[in-house]
Amino acid sequence: MNHFKKNSVSRIIAYFSMEIAVDERIPTYSGGLGILAGDTLSAAASVGFSMVGVSLLYRKGYFFQRIDENGVQTEEPVEWIVDDFLVEQQPRVKIQLENREITLRAWLYEIEQMDHKIPVYFLDTDLPENDPYDRGLSGFLYGGDDRYRLCQEAVLGIGGVRMLRALGYKKIDRFHMNEGHSSLLTLELLREQMVEAGHDQASWEDIEAVRALCVFTTHTPVAAGHDKFPLSLVKQVLPFFPLHGELRDIFCCGDYLNMTYLALNLSHYINGVAKRHSEVSRMLFSHYEIDAITNGIHVPSWLSGPIQKLFDEHIPRWKEDIFSIRYAISIPLKEIWEAHLINKRLLLDFINRQKNVGMDIDHFTIGFARRMTAYKRPELIFTNLERLNSIAKSVGPLQLIFAGKAHPKDEEGKKIIQRIHAIRHLLGPEIKLVFIENYDLALAKRIVAGVDLWLNNPQPPFEASGTSGMKAAINGVPSLSVLDGWWIEGCIEGTTGWSFGMDLFQLKESKENALSLNRDASDLYDKLEKLIMPIFYNNPDSYASIMRSCIAINGSFFNAQRMLMQYVLKAYY
Known part of the structure; x- marks a missing residue:
């Protein structure tokens, strides 16, 4: 400094x-x-x-x-x-x-x-x-x-x-x-x-x-x-x-x-x-x-109040030495989890007031918020609704929060939003889906801090970097993402989050959209069903440990300073 x-x-x-x-x-x-x-x-x-x-x-x-x-x-x-x-x-x-x-x-x-x-x-x-x-x-x-x-x-x-x-x-x-x-x-x-x-x-x-x-x-x-x-x-x-x-x-x-x-x-x-x-x-x-x-990301701009309070208590002068956030690894798991629950409650209360959907703080909640355009593949998680409904029935309830704007001239992006809305009626009672309009800075700060998992699945290699997952990480929210953009550098499998999908370096195959789409969707479902959601529902301490690692490892490095x-x-x- x-x-x-x-x-x-x-x-x-x-x-x-x-x-x-x-x-x-x-x-x-x-x-x-x-x-x-x-x-x-x-x-x-x-x-x-x-x-x-x-x-x-x-x-x-x-x-x-x-x-x-x-x-x-x-x-x-x-x-x-x-x-x-x-x-x-x-x-x-x-x-x-x-x-x-x-x-x-x-x-x-x-x-x-x-x-x-x-x-x-x-x-x-x-x-x-x-x-x-x-x-x-x-x-x-x-x-x-x-x-x-x-x-x-x-x-x-x-x-x-x-x-x-x-x-x-x-x-x-x-x-x-x-x-x-x-x-x-x-x-x-x-x-x-x-x-x-x-x-x-x-x-x-x-x-x-x-x-x-x-x-x-x-x-x-x-x-x-x-x-x-x-x-x-x-x-x-x-x-x-x-x-x-x-x-x-x-x-x-x-x-x-x-x-x-x-x-x-x-x-x-x-x-x-x-x-x-x-x-x-x-x-x-x-x-x-x-x-x-x-x-x-500029950490003070994206850090939620509850997580900042932990930093103030456990990492003195962190604002003056942003790299000292690595010492978050010593914050007790119970405090990490309690801070996250405050953020999750704030988000779900906001959504329930806006949309009257009755989202539950105990249910696993995924966030997907970015520009609505085809290469971001917002609909990937809905590729096989039968499989998605089965996961929610067998492992635990699922809540999906979507947000994002389509460019006024992007007709396909607008159709994506319409299709996501229509999917709500095809989901079982164990899955709640909401699309929040007018995605902006204020809404982004609520979502990145309040969900349990940040989902990112663009078509490789079109994600230049992406910073939304960094904003989630500093608030203790792990990512589930394809290996593209920053996530190649930020993913320590099972420690800061999870990866899924095809090998990024097979660029020729990435152009075969139907093949890569179905394989990526299948891999996404496997990670949710067999790994991520069981940890969340059955071993909350392990999930809190991953949340803490997100902060200490990715938060201390993927920052604007x-x-x-x-x-x-x-x-x-």
């Missing part, structure tokens, strides 16, 4: 992300990417490291999710009052989009941890001097068509650099692009470099100077996660974009601007977000050196 504070005076890192979650009441995030960004900046505040966050303001949020009795999702704009939470800043900057000049302002939110503050600036185009279309760029997160997205990303990247300069950040040591959405910032840095060097056209020396400033974290092996725009659109929206010349291939990928390739080409350090993800990324982007820094330390050592210095 002292190392960070000693050196942070002379270094500052600008952290750019399309979404940053700073407060559950501020709808500037949709899911994992934004929450990871918020946790990263919170970790910087916790250790006194100098960073500044840059994102966009979304006056209508991602969306407010409503689900009717048939499981049909509808989306509504989020209603919130910007100046109740953020402070408007005085500077105004301008960027050019198409043939228009757009004025931007910034709103400030300060993340405060351990007496240190990290500023986060949210860029806003909703100003009376702007064209109505441009004012709407501060509307929805991940909304609109390609033109809307490209304009938003120009505001973030180009406008973000200009705003930082206007706010007085003249000397920034690194620009960290959290995913490719912000990679147009490289163009603004290149323009600055050319002006400083007195060049009319970019040279290789200018390119190298920009690379030295930039760090890029890629977060997804899923094709849809990599934004690309046809050059015909780029030429219209960004008339200054360098489409020609000997450096063209630095900026363009065939007939497209691929935001990921732009970031790859103009960064001196590139990383994936788990060891396996970096391997997959090196296969996807074979000409690039891609390191691995596994994601982590460790992650930030690795960024400092590998990317920022």
Whole structure:
């Protein structure tokens, strides 16, 4: 901690992300990417490291999710009052989009941890001097068509650099692009470099100077996660974009601007977000050196009250030395179990009030909460309902808590939610299933702390990292997960949780969806029936011991302070 504070005076890192979650009441995030960004900046505040966050303001949020009795999702704009939470800043900057000049302002939110503050600036185009279309760029997160997205990303990247300069950040040591959405910032840095060097056209020396400033974290092996725009659109929206010349291939990928390739080409350090993800990324982007820094969570943000009370009693000064959480291994099992029961009661009381389902604190409860999309395979546990009902009859009652949003344009994701709702009527009396709408930070904190088991079953190798299981672990909730993302590193079978499913390295077979689906489902049922649920129902001390190991082993390592330390050592210095 002292190392960070000693050196942070002379270094500052600008952290750019399309979404940053700073407060559950501020709808500037949709899911994992934004929450990871918020946790990263919170970790910087916790250790006194100098960073500044840059994102966009979304006056209508991602969306407010409503689900009717048939499981049909509808989306509504989020209603919130910007100046109740953020402070408007005085500077105004301008960027050019198409043939228009757009004025931007910034709103400030300060993340405060351990007496240190990290500023986060949210860029806003909703100003009376702007064209109505441009004012709407501060509307929805991940909304609109390609033109809307490209304009938003120009505001973030180009406008973000200009705003930082206007706010007085003249000397920034690194620009960290959290995913490719912000990679147009490289163009603004290149323009600055050319002006400083007195060049009319970019040279290789200018390119190298920009690379030295930039760090890029890629977060997804899923094709849809990599934004690309046809050059015909780029030429219209960004008339200054360098489409020609000997450096063209630095900026363009065939007939497209691929935001990921732009970031790859103009960064001196590139990383994936788990060891396996970096391997997959090196296969996807074979000409690039891609390191691995596994994601982590900001522990104080995700720790439930009852578990924090245990830390305060048994691990003095744990907030100052987050790695000391390993000493949780000495907390008495009875206290671990009692703290968990408090969290479980809080969750089940909330659900019973919301949904009137009568969930029982003595019954084994599984949580599955994440974005509802096909590759996450939310329906895997329902593959064989006869087998699932049989397990609940023979071993013990089962309670399933689901939550998550489907992107408004993801029709298959919406159908998944409908099918999960329909399954409720096919389950025996020993199984209770509930789907909680409008999954957000507040609901996530309830679920990760209150369930008995965290379920994660994406189609390998599409889980880049995943952090929800880390949040469960710090609260003493073990995971049952396929070996993908962070779980390859975090799973000690029978000690921190359990794995199931096919061998992750058989990538060819993973594409044979029917085969891998049925085999994974069968393995999932075997683990529940023969191992996990019998421990829970017949040997609660053994289950509490696994819960304690989750905290001490995974909680002490898969945290944002460790992650930030690795960024400092590998990317920022």
